[in-house]
Amino acid sequence: xxxxxxxxxxxxxxxxxxxxxxxxxxxxxxxxxxxxxxxxxxxxxxxxxxxxxxxxxxxxxxxxxxxxxxxxxxxxxxxxxxxxxxxxxxxxxxxxxxxxxxxxxxxxxxxxxxxxxxxxxxxxxxxxxxxxxxxxxxxxxxxxxxxxxxxxxxxxxxxxxxxxxxxxxxxxxxxxxxxxxxxxxxxxxxxxxxxxxxxxxxxxxxxxxxxxxxxxxxxxxxxxxxxxxxxxxxxxxxxxxxxxxxxxxxxxxxxxxxxxxxxxxxxxxxxxxxxxxxxxxxxxxxxxxxxxxxxxxxxxxxxxxxxxxxxxxxxxxxxxxxxxxxxxxxxxxxxxxxxxxxxxxxxxxxxxxxxxxxxxxxxxxxxxxxxxxxxxxxxxxxxxxxxxxxxxxxxxxxxxxxxxxxxxxxxxxxxxxxxxxxxxxxxxxxxxxxxxxxxxxxxxxxxxxxxxxxxxxxxxxxxxxxxxxxxxxxxxxxxxxxxxxxxxxxxxxxxxxxxxxxxxxxxxxxxxxxxxxxxxxxxxxxxxxxxxxxxxxxxxxxxxxxxxxxxxxxxxxxxxxxxxxxxxxxxxxxxxxxxxxxxxxxxxxxxxxxxxxxxxxxxxxxxxxxxxxxxxxxxxxxxxxxxxxxxxxxxxxxxxxxxxxxxxxxxxxxxxxxxxxxxxxxxxxxxxxxxxxxxxxxxxxxxxxxxxxxxxxxxxxxxxxxxxxxxxxxxxxxxxxxxxxxxxxxxxxxxxxxxxxxxxxxxxxxxxxxxxxxxxxxxxxxxxxxxxxxxxxxxxxxxxxxxxxxxxxxxxxxxxxxxxxxxxxxxxxxxxxxxxxxxxxxxxxxxxxxxxxxxxxxxxxxxxxxxxxxxxxxxxxxxxxxxxxxxxxxxxxxxxxxxxxxxxxxxxxxxxxxxxxxxxxxxxxxxxxxxxxxxxxxxxxxxxxxxxxxxxxxxxxxxxxxxx
Numbered sequence: 001x002x003x004x005x006x007x008x009x010x011x012x013x014x015x016x017x018x019x020x021x022x023x024x025x026x027x028x029x030x031x032x033x034x035x036x037x038x039x040x041x042x043x044x045x046x047x048x049x050x051x052x053x054x055x056x057x058x059x060x061x062x063x064x065x066x067x068x069x070x071x072x073x074x075x076x077x078x079x080x081x082x083x084x085x086x087x088x089x090x091x092x093x094x095x096x097x098x099x100x101x102x103x104x105x106x107x108x109x110x111x112x113x114x115x116x117x118x119x120x121x122x123x124x125x126x127x128x129x130x131x132x133x134x135x136x137x138x139x140x141x142x143x144x145x146x147x148x149x150x151x152x153x154x155x156x157x158x159x160x161x162x163x164x165x166x167x168x169x170x171x172x173x174x175x176x177x178x179x180x181x182x183x184x185x186x187x188x189x190x191x192x193x194x195x196x197x198x199x200x201x202x203x204x205x206x207x208x209x210x211x212x213x214x215x216x217x218x219x220x221x222x223x224x225x226x227x228x229x230x231x232x233x234x235x236x237x238x239x240x241x242x243x244x245x246x247x248x249x250x251x252x253x254x255x256x257x258x259x260x261x262x263x264x265x266x267x268x269x270x271x272x273x274x275x276x277x278x279x280x281x282x283x284x285x286x287x288x289x290x291x292x293x294x295x296x297x298x299x300x301x302x303x304x305x306x307x308x309x310x311x312x313x314x315x316x317x318x319x320x321x322x323x324x325x326x327x328x329x330x331x332x333x334x335x336x337x338x339x340x341x342x343x344x345x346x347x348x349x350x351x352x353x354x355x356x357x358x359x360x361x362x363x364x365x366x367x368x369x370x371x372x373x374x375x376x377x378x379x380x381x382x383x384x385x386x387x388x389x390x391x392x393x394x395x396x397x398x399x400x401x402x403x404x405x406x407x408x409x410x411x412x413x414x415x416x417x418x419x420x421x422x423x424x425x426x427x428x429x430x431x432x433x434x435x436x437x438x439x440x441x442x443x444x445x446x447x448x449x450x451x452x453x454x455x456x457x458x459x460x461x462x463x464x465x466x467x468x469x470x471x472x473x474x475x476x477x478x479x480x481x482x483x484x485x486x487x488x489x490x491x492x493x494x495x496x497x498x499x500x501x502x503x504x505x506x507x508x509x510x511x512x513x514x515x516x517x518x519x520x521x522x523x524x525x526x527x528x529x530x531x532x533x534x535x536x537x538x539x540x541x542x543x544x545x546x547x548x549x550x551x552x553x554x555x556x557x558x559x560x561x562x563x564x565x566x567x568x569x570x571x572x573x574x575x576x577x578x579x580x581x582x583x584x585x586x587x588x589x590x591x592x593x594x595x596x597x598x599x600x601x602x603x604x605x606x607x608x609x610x611x612x613x614x615x616x617x618x619x620x621x622x623x624x625x626x627x628x629x630x631x632x633x634x635x636x637x638x639x640x641x642x643x644x645x646x647x648x649x650x651x652x653x654x655x656x657x658x659x660x661x662x663x664x665x666x667x668x669x670x671x672x673x674x675x676x677x678x679x680x681x682x683x684x685x686x687x688x689x690x691x692x693x694x695x696x697x698x699x700x701x702x703x704x705x706x707x708x709x710x711x712x713x714x715x716x717x718x719x720x721x722x723x724x725x726x727x728x729x730x731x732x733x734x735x736x737x738x739x740x741x742x743x744x745x746x747x748x749x750x751x752x753x754x755x756x757x758x759x760x761x762x763x764x765x766x767x768x769x770x771x772x773x774x775x776x777x778x779x780x781x782x783x784x785x786x787x788x789x790x791x792x793x794x795x796x797x798x799x800x801x802x803x804x805x806x807x808x809x810x811x812x813x814x815x816x817x818x819x820x821x822x823x824x825x826x827x828x829x830x831x832x833x834x835x836x837x838x839x840x841x842x843x844x845x846x847x848x849x850x851x852x853x854x855x856x857x858x859x860x861x862x863x864x865x866x867x868x869x870x871x872x873x874x875x876x877x878x879x880x881x882x883x884x885x886x887x888x889x890x891x892x893x894x895x896x897x898x899x900x901x902x903x904x905x906x907x908x909x910x911x912x913x914x915x916x917x918x919x920x921x922x923x924x925x926x927x928x929x930x931x932x933x934x935x936x937x938x939x940x941x942x943x944x945x946x947x948x
C-alpha cells in the first residue's frame with residue numbers, strides 16, 4: 001500500500017480547517033506513519049469512509065500500537081463502540097480497569113463451562129459434618145498482577161482453582177449412574193475454563209493463563225479442595241509460595257468461599273512472629289534472578305526483573321508487609337501502590353521516600369505498558385535498536401518533554417527511578433540481614449550448656465514440660481555433636497537447628513517428636529552424607545519434625561528407610577492425587593526384572609513402604625479427605641496384590657517349565673478391601689478362585705501352591721516391614737475349607753450351606769487381582785444368587801438371622817470393659833449390618849464403585865433409608881471411621897476401644913477436630929461424642945433391623 005500524506009488522506013473526510021488541526025495532532029503521535037497506514041487499510045477493509053467524528057480515535061490507537069491498528073482493521077465495528085473523543089476518564093486506573101475486565105471474563109468462562117458439565121453429570125453435591133446435603137461450589141483465586149489489580153495489557157493471569165468439598169455429582173437420573181466424584185467434576189471444569197480463556201481461536205486468546213502458582217506447581221492437581229489448599233500452605237509450602245498469597249484475591253465463582261480461603265491463609269502469610277530468614281530468602285531469590293539476567297546480558301535492559309526494576313520494589317514492599325503484617329492487619333494489601341501507601345501511613349516508610357518510590361513505580365509500570373502495547377507482546381525488555389527505542393520514548397511522550405533528545409531523556413529518567421528503587425530494596429534486605437545477625441546466640445545443639453540453660457531454652461521454645469524434654473534433647477545433642485565434625489555439617493546445623501527446636505515446640509506431641517527425632521538422627525548417621533542432606537534441606541526440617549510428632553506409623557517408616565525423606569521433597573507428590581494405575585506402574589518393574597523372588601519381594605516391600613509414606617504424608621497434611629486416603633490405601637493394596645500374584649506365578653510349574661498354562665486365578669477382596677476402605681495396618685480379607693481348561697489334571701494342587709506363595713510374600717515380616725497380614729477365614733467353610741476354590745464350588749456353597757452372615761460378608765466381594773474377567777463373573781453371579789436366596793427366606797427369617805449374628809458380636813465386644821469402636825453397640829458394625837440387611841431385604845444390587853457412603857446414599861435414593869436415618873448413619877460413620885483411622889495413624893496399630901489414658905484420649909481428640917480446649921475437656925468431649933453417635937446408630941438399627 002502506497003503511503004499518502006495525512007492531508008491527502010483526511011481531506012476527503014473533514015473540512016480544511018479540521019484537516020490542518022488533526023494533522024498537527026497526528027504528527028505528535030508516537031508513530032504517525034503507522035497511524036496513517038492503519039486508517040488507509042481501515043477504509044479499504046470497511047469499503048466506506050470513516051465516521052469523521054471517530055477518525056482521531058482510529059489514528060490515536062494505531063499511532064500508539066500497530067497491534068491495535070490491525071485489530072481495528074480486522075474488526076471495524078470496534079471503532080463504533082468508542083465514543084467520539086474517546087472514553088471519559090473515570091476514577092479507575094488503567095490497571096484496575098484491565099483487572100476488572102479480566103474478573104468479568106473469567107467469571108463468564110466459569111458459567112459457560114459449568115452448564116454443559118452439569119447437564120452431563122448433574123450438580124456437584126457434598127455433605128457437611130452433620131450429614132446435610134448441600135451444593136459443592138467452585139472458586140477462582142487470582143494471584144500475581146490480577147490478584148493485586150495491576151494487570152498489564154499483555155499480562156498472564158495467575159489462577160488457582162478451588163472447590164469447597166469432596167463428594168459426588170447428583171447424576172442425571174434417580175439411579176445416579178452418571179454420577180462422578182466432585183474432584184473429577186471440578187477438574188474437568190477447571191480444564192474447560194482454562195481452555196475457554198487461553199485456548200487458541202480465530203480472534204486469539206482471551207488471556208494467557210498461568211497455573212504454576214497452584215499448590216504443588218505444575219505437578220499438582222489442576223484443582224484442589226479448599227481445606228487441602230489451606231493445609232498445604234500451612235504444612236508444606238515454601239516461603240515464596242506463601243509470599244505469593246499476599247496478592248490472593250477471589251475473582252470468580254463462589255466469592256464468599258474464595259474469601260474464606262484468603263482469610264484462612266492470612267495467618268500463614270503474616271505470622272505474629274515474623275522470621276527474618278524469610279526476608280533473606282527473598283534476597284537470595286532476587287540474587288538468583290540477577291545472576292540469570294547477567295548470564296543472558298539483560299541486567300540493564302529488563303525493567304521488570306533487572307536492577308532497580310519493578311520486581312525489586314515489589315519484593316521490598318512485600319518484605320516489609322511480611323515483617324509487620326502479622327501485628328498490623330492494615331498492611332495486608334495485594335496492590336503494590338496501596339501497600340506502599342499503608343507502609344508510609346504506619347511509619348515504616350518515610351513520606352518523602354514514599355513519594356519518590358510511588359513515582360518510580362508508576363513510571364516503570366507505564367514503561368512496561370508501552371513496551372507491551374506496540375505488538376501485544378509480553379515483554380519488559382528495552383529494545384536494542386535505536387529506531388525501536390525511539391518509538392518507546394515517543395510512546396512515553398519524551399519527544400514532547402525533551403524535543404530532539406527523547407531517547408536520552410527516557411534513559412536518564414529510567415536510571416533515576418532505578419536508583420531510588422535499588423536504594424530502597426538494599427535498605428530493606430540489609431536491615432533484615434543485620435537483625436538476624438544480632439539475634440545469633442549460643443547454639444542449642446552444638447555449644448556447651450548446663451541443664452538449667454537447656455531447660456530455659458526449651459521453655460522459651462514453647463515446650464510445656466522442659467524437664468520431660470531434657471533427656472531426649474541431650475541424647476540428640478550428643479548424636480549431633482559427634483556428627484558435626486565437618487564445617488559443612490556445622491554450618492547446616494547452625495542454620496537449621498533453630499528450625500528443629502521451634503518445630504518441636506509447635507509439635508502436637510513434643511515428647512513423641514523428640515523420641516522419634518533421636519531415632520531418625522541415628523538412622524541418618526548410619527548412611528554417609530544423609531544427615532548433611534537432611535539439614536541442608538531447610539524447607540524439609542519443620543515438616544519432618546511435624547510428622548515425627550504426629551504419627552508413630554510414619555515415623556517408623558522414615559526411621560527404617562530415611563532415604564524416603566529425599567523423595568518426599570517432591571511437593572507434586574504431596575498435592576497430586578495419585579491414580580490407581582500409578583501404584584501398579586511403580587511395582588510391576590520389580591516383578592519383571594530377573595533375580596530371586598526373595599530379593600524382589602524385599603524390594604516390593606521397600607517400594608510399598610515409600611508409597612505408604614506418601615499417602616500418610618498427604619493424610620497428615622490434610623491434602624486428602626479420609627475417604628480419599630482410604631481409597632488410596634485400597635488402590636495401593638490392589639496394586640501390591642496384583643504384583644504379588646504375578647511374582648508368585650513365576651516358575652510355578654518348576655524352574656524348567658516356567659509359568660502354568662491354562663490356569664486362571666482371581667483374587668476377591670472382602671471386608672475393608674472390598675469396600676475400598678483399607679486403612680493403615682489393615683488385614684486383607686481374601687478369597688482365591690481358580691479356573692482351568694477342561695481335562696487338565698492337577699490344577700487344584702498347582703493353584704494351591706500359587707496361593708501359598710502369594711500369602712507367604714504378602715505376610716513375610718522383615719526389617720523393610722510387611723506388606724499385609726492376610727485373613728482367609730471368610731473363604732467357604734472358613735479355616736476348614738480349601739485355600740482356593742473353583743467358581744462352581746463357590747456357587748454350590750452359597751446355593752446350599754452358606755449362612756446369612758457369610759452372604760452379608762460376600763456382598764462386599766470385589767475382584768482385586770489376578771484374572772479380572774473371572775473375578776467379575778464370579779461377583780456378578782454370586783451377588784444375584786445371594787439376593788435371590790435371601791428373597792426366598794422371607795424378611796422375618798432374614799431379620800432374625802442378621803440380628804442373631806449381631807448379638808453374638810456384641811457379646812464378644814462386651815468382654816472388654818470399654819466401648820469398642822468397631823464391634824460395640826452402635827459402632828461401625830451396626831452401620832454395616834443395617835446396609836447389608838437392607839440390601840438382602842430389598843434385593844438391592846451394589847452400585848458401581850461401592851463403599852459405605854455410596855451405599856448409604858444409594859439406599860436413601862431408593863427410599864429404604866429416610867433422610868433422618870441417612871443423616872445419622874452418615875455423620876456417625878464418618879466419626880467412627882475417623883476415630884479408628886486416627887488411632888491407627890498415631891500409634892501404628894488399631895486400638896480396639898477408646899483408651900483410658902486421658903493424655904492419649906486428648907491427643908486423639910485433638911487429631912480429630914483440632915480443638916484447642918483444655919486436654920481434659922477434649923477427652924471428655926470425645927467420650928461424650930462417642931456416646932451420642934453410638935446411641936443414635938442403635939436407634940436406627942432398632943428401627944431398620946428390629947422394626948422397633
